[in-house]
Amino acid sequence: MAASSAVPLLLRAAAASCHRLLSASRVAANRSPSRFFHASAPARLSSEDKVTVHFITRDGDKLTAQGKVGDSLLDVVVDNNLDIDGFGACEGTLACSTCHLIFEDHIFEKLDAITDEELDMLDLAYGLTETSRLGCQICLQKSMNNMVVRVPETVADVRQSIDIGKNP
Amino acid sequence: MVSGFRFSCAALRMGRGGGILCWKRASAFRFLVSSGSPTGIKRLLSTDELGPRICIVGSGPAGFYTAQHLLKHHRLAEVDIYEKLPVPFGLVRFGVAPDHPEVKNVINTFTQTARSDRCSYYGNVTVGKDITVKELQKAYHAVILSYGAEDNRTLGIPGEDLAGVYTARAFVGWYNGLPENRDLKPDLSSETAVILGHGNVALDVARILLSPLEILRKTDITEDSLAVLARSKVKRVRLIGRRGPLQAAFTIKELREMINLPSVRPLLDPADFKGLGDAIRDVPRPRRRLTELMVKTALEEPGEEVAGRWASASREWSLKFLRSPLEVLPATDGKRARAIRMAVTRLEGSGETAKAVPTGEVEDVLCGLILSSIGYRSLPVDPAVPFDSKQGIIPNSSGRVLGAPGLYCSGWVKRGPVGVIITTMNDSFDTAQSVLEDLQSGALDVSKAKGGFELVRSVLKSRGICPVSFSDWEKIDAAEMARGKLGGKPREKIVDPQEMLQLIGR
Ligand SMILES: Cc1cc2nc3c(=O)[nH]c(=O)nc-3n(C[C@H](O)[C@H](O)[C@H](O)COP(=O)(O)OP(=O)(O)OC[C@H]3O[C@@H](n4cnc5c(N)ncnc54)[C@H](O)[C@@H]3O)c2cc1C
Ligand SMILES: NC(=O)c1ccc[n+]([C@@H]2O[C@H](COP(=O)([O-])OP(=O)(O)OC[C@H]3O[C@@H](n4cnc5c(N)ncnc54)[C@H](OP(=O)(O)O)[C@@H]3O)[C@@H](O)[C@H]2O)c1
Ligand code: FES
Numbered sequence: 001m002a003a004s005s006a007v008p009l010l011l012r013a014a015a016a017s018c019h020r021l022l023s024a025s026r027v028a029a030n031r032s033p034s035r036f037f038h039a040s041a042p043a044r045l046s047s048e049d050k051v052t053v054h055f056i057t058r059d060g061d062k063l064t065a066q067g068k069v070g071d072s073l074l075d076v077v078v079d080n081n082l083d084i085d086g087f088g089a090c091e092g093t094l095a096c097s098t099c100h101l102i103f104e105d106h107i108f109e110k111l112d113a114i115t116d117e118e119l120d121m122l123d124l125a126y127g128l129t130e131t132s133r134l135g136c137q138i139c140l141q142k143s144m145n146n147m148v149v150r151v152p153e154t155v156a157d158v159r160q161s162i163d164i165g166k167n168p
Numbered sequence: 169m170v171s172g173f174r175f176s177c178a179a180l181r182m183g184r185g186g187g188i189l190c191w192k193r194a195s196a197f198r199f200l201v202s203s204g205s206p207t208g209i210k211r212l213l214s215t216d217e218l219g220p221r222i223c224i225v226g227s228g229p230a231g232f233y234t235a236q237h238l239l240k241h242h243r244l245a246e247v248d249i250y251e252k253l254p255v256p257f258g259l260v261r262f263g264v265a266p267d268h269p270e271v272k273n274v275i276n277t278f279t280q281t282a283r284s285d286r287c288s289y290y291g292n293v294t295v296g297k298d299i300t301v302k303e304l305q306k307a308y309h310a311v312i313l314s315y316g317a318e319d320n321r322t323l324g325i326p327g328e329d330l331a332g333v334y335t336a337r338a339f340v341g342w343y344n345g346l347p348e349n350r351d352l353k354p355d356l357s358s359e360t361a362v363i364l365g366h367g368n369v370a371l372d373v374a375r376i377l378l379s380p381l382e383i384l385r386k387t388d389i390t391e392d393s394l395a396v397l398a399r400s401k402v403k404r405v406r407l408i409g410r411r412g413p414l415q416a417a418f419t420i421k422e423l424r425e426m427i428n429l430p431s432v433r434p435l436l437d438p439a440d441f442k443g444l445g446d447a448i449r450d451v452p453r454p455r456r457r458l459t460e461l462m463v464k465t466a467l468e469e470p471g472e473e474v475a476g477r478w479a480s481a482s483r484e485w486s487l488k489f490l491r492s493p494l495e496v497l498p499a500t501d502g503k504r505a506r507a508i509r510m511a512v513t514r515l516e517g518s519g520e521t522a523k524a525v526p527t528g529e530v531e532d533v534l535c536g537l538i539l540s541s542i543g544y545r546s547l548p549v550d551p552a553v554p555f556d557s558k559q560g561i562i563p564n565s566s567g568r569v570l571g572a573p574g575l576y577c578s579g580w581v582k583r584g585p586v587g588v589i590i591t592t593m594n595d596s597f598d599t600a601q602s603v604l605e606d607l608q609s610g611a612l613d614v615s616k617a618k619g620g621f622e623l624v625r626s627v628l629k630s631r632g633i634c635p636v637s638f639s640d641w642e643k644i645d646a647a648e649m650a651r652g653k654l655g656g657k658p659r660e661k662i663v664d665p666q667e668m669l670q671l672i673g674r
Contacts, residue, residue, distance in 0.1 A: 085237070086593050089277060093270035098590055120421040123454035124588060154594045162604040165243035 051140040055101075056150045057084060059161050069142055073135035073149065074099050084151055092136035094118060099135035100125040102150040111138060127152035219244030219286070220607055221620040223308040225295045225549075227251035228258020229592045230314035230579020232278040237600035239284055242607065246286045248308070248621050252294040253347065254636040254668045255644060256282070258316055260589070261661075262346040265372045266387035267379065269658065274589060282638045288621060291636035292669070296549035298633045299624060305574055307623040309614045310603055312576040313553065313562060313569070314596070317544035317585040323364070327496025328540075332358065332505035336365070336373050336541030343376055343393040345661035350392070356400035358536030362508055364493055365541035366409035367417040371426055373539055374405045378432045378483050388652065388659040405485040406533065408508075410492040410524040412515055413440055413462055414447060419588075420458045426485060427465055433481035436466035440489055451519070462487075490514065491531065492524055496538060507534045544585035560584060567599025574612065576603055640672040647671055 055063040067076035090096035108131040320337040341349030491510040499506040513524035548555035562577040569575035578599035606612040651660035
């Protein structure tokens with residue numbers, strides 16, 4: 001993916017709002033790794049458009065971030081550089097289930113209906129629950145302000161996480 | 169990769185003695201220490217400032233995810249990835265089907281890892297042949313084996329070697345441009361193809377055989393494969409499994425894709441699915457949904473539009489259950505496959521662990537093309553590494569190779585050749601976690617500096633091996649994408665390693 005990052009960045013801007021079940025053609029235009037360096041969500045957000053989301057990580061930490069209405073939860077994680085191991089491996093194309101998140105009951109009930117394709121991918125997710133969905137398919141709505149989503153445990157998480165020599 | 173860090177090492181070596189305190193990154197000291205540094209410098213370093221030097225063998229998802237986790241959770245770790253082929257990414261490049269480009273998005277994350285200034289990629293180095301694991305252990309504090317599964321299981325039946333019989337592994341390697349399979353040129357003149365096995369690889373192979381050419385043409389499938397597929401006579405693909413519908417190994421997304429394939433009709437025998445309703449009530453959700461989809465397709469009348477599409481389809485596929493391969497029967501010339509003979513089986517036990525036992529009845533299916541898709545298999549690469557040839561894995565506990573301190577494994581060679589990329593990711597994080605634990609507990613001794621790639625380079629040089637760097641790969645990558653653009657596809661893979669090497673000026 002040696003292509004200059006300018007083009008994919010544009011693509012990414014175009015895709016900023018939520019696209020459920022992306023078409024293969026857009027998907028095929030690989031986005032560049034530079035997306036990981038995206039510092040923050042686009043400016044010009046009026047506070048009304050902002051939705052705050054709390055992520056409970058595998059270690060039990062709470063990460064709080066904001067996105068705008070229409071952003072997917074994958075957008076929120078990427079745009080805010082949230083540190084969740086392995087999240088969003090297929091970049092929102094319904095091909096990996098690494099964006100699996102667990103919702104609160106009252107939020108889960110009001111989420112848009114789930115497609116067969118999302119269910120198919122969810123079947124491969126680790127730690128599946130009754131209120132699981134794929135974060136790349138869930139778009140922020142105002143009513144979701146301050147919701148709490150949980151990152152499911154994986155095999156490695158049963159063990160104590162270690163960070164050696166990490167900057168404080 | 170010309171990173172600031174590499175530059176600083178060189179600068180440091182040139183200006184020995186002067187301004188050393190300016191170099192904050194402990195890693196910058198490592199060459200000095202390993203090349204017999206002045207004792208004054210050694211005193212400046214506490215042991216934990218010396219980053220552990222870690223070597224990973226294989227650049228598939230296991231290699232890259234293990235590297236990613238180590239780099240992220242250890243601020244000083246330096247990771248070198250060795251790869252047999254000039255080009256990286258293992259089965260993401262050479263396994264994942266060309267019509268699944270979205271799965272290959274993981275390459276972006278891997279690329280980011282490779283570009284980290286504490287990670288280096290060395291392609292074109294076959295561990296076990298160009299350099300031994302013992303030699304790597306001399307150069308690194310830890311060696312992680314992530315070399316995947318490069319062989320396949322065999323049927324072990326008469327006629328397996330007849331012309332017209334291929335392994336799915338070779339067929340996949342061929343359409344994906346794997347150098348060792350580039351000359352396979354499968355004979356697709358038979359109207360009926362049989363695929364043995366009910367896994368996702370079997371469905372990949374079926375889809376490639378049946379998909380309309382206009383779909384494949386827009387993918388990164390190799391030009392040569394496309395030309396052979398354009399002349400294919402295959403109209404019917406029969407997927408044959410030794411157990412029943414409740415034991416199928418493929419997953420629902422892939423099955424749904426088969427059912428929805430344009431110009432292709434699914435043929436499921438209603439008799440195979442009647443009465444399954446009760447059996448699936450209590451099974452886990454993935455199995456239940458998969459079975460429900462098969463039952464629906466087999467037993468329910470399709471809607472008008474779908475019925476019309478299926479009626480006009482020019483090709484078809486079917487699932488056959490409870491048949492275990494016995495023999496490939498030769499044509500009169502004694503050389504070509506003419507049919508496959510199978511034992512009719514019944515299930516002993518139920519659920520995932522049910523066993524297929526022959527009933528004594530046999531059945532022949534006429535076909536000139538047989539693809540065996542019964543699984544991949546790992547091989548031992550070096551006599552110094554323990555290997556369980558029965559299970560085809562390196563014996564390990566959470567990725568620690570049993571009886572071999574300092575050696576680890578991850579991915580298919582650790583777990584066996586099953587699992588999607590996310591499975592491999594989790595399992596690689598698990599291995600990386602073991603390495604981190606051992607570093608923390610002191611089980612892994614990093615008090616002595618190790619020569620790392622500098623040491624390996626000299627060994628390789630003496631054997632005439634010149635590694636390919638990640639920026640070399642990026643040149644190959646750019647050339648492939650440029651060639652693809654000319655043909656209206658995302659990439660045209662270079663299938664000849666010599667040509668790759670020429671391209672980067674070797
Ligand atoms: C045909 C096929 C299609 C697949 N499609 C999908 C899919 O669509 N989605 C999905 O999630 N999963 C898919 N998978 C599964 C996925 O590919 C695996 O989970 C994953 O690739 C395993 O990773 P690995 O790193 O252990 O092995 P590999 O990907 O095989 O990587 C091993 C690497 O080690 C290198 N190597 C081997 N020997 C040596 C040596 N002696 N020295 C140095 N290097 C060496 C190899 O060249 C290779 O690059 C597919 C698998 C297959 C076989
Ligand atoms: N799109 C994707 O996500 C994708 C694509 C390709 C591969 N993959 C993954 O890669 C992994 C490997 O796939 P795979 O298809 O190679 O392996 P697999 O899923 O293990 O399937 C192997 C199949 O071969 C059968 N088999 C094994 N030995 C046999 C024998 N001696 N005779 C007859 N049948 C035999 C098995 O039947 P039994 O069950 O009876 O043993 C099974 O149906 C899987 O985890 C798969 O999901 C994923
Ligand atoms: S990011 Fe892969 S399925 Fe959501």
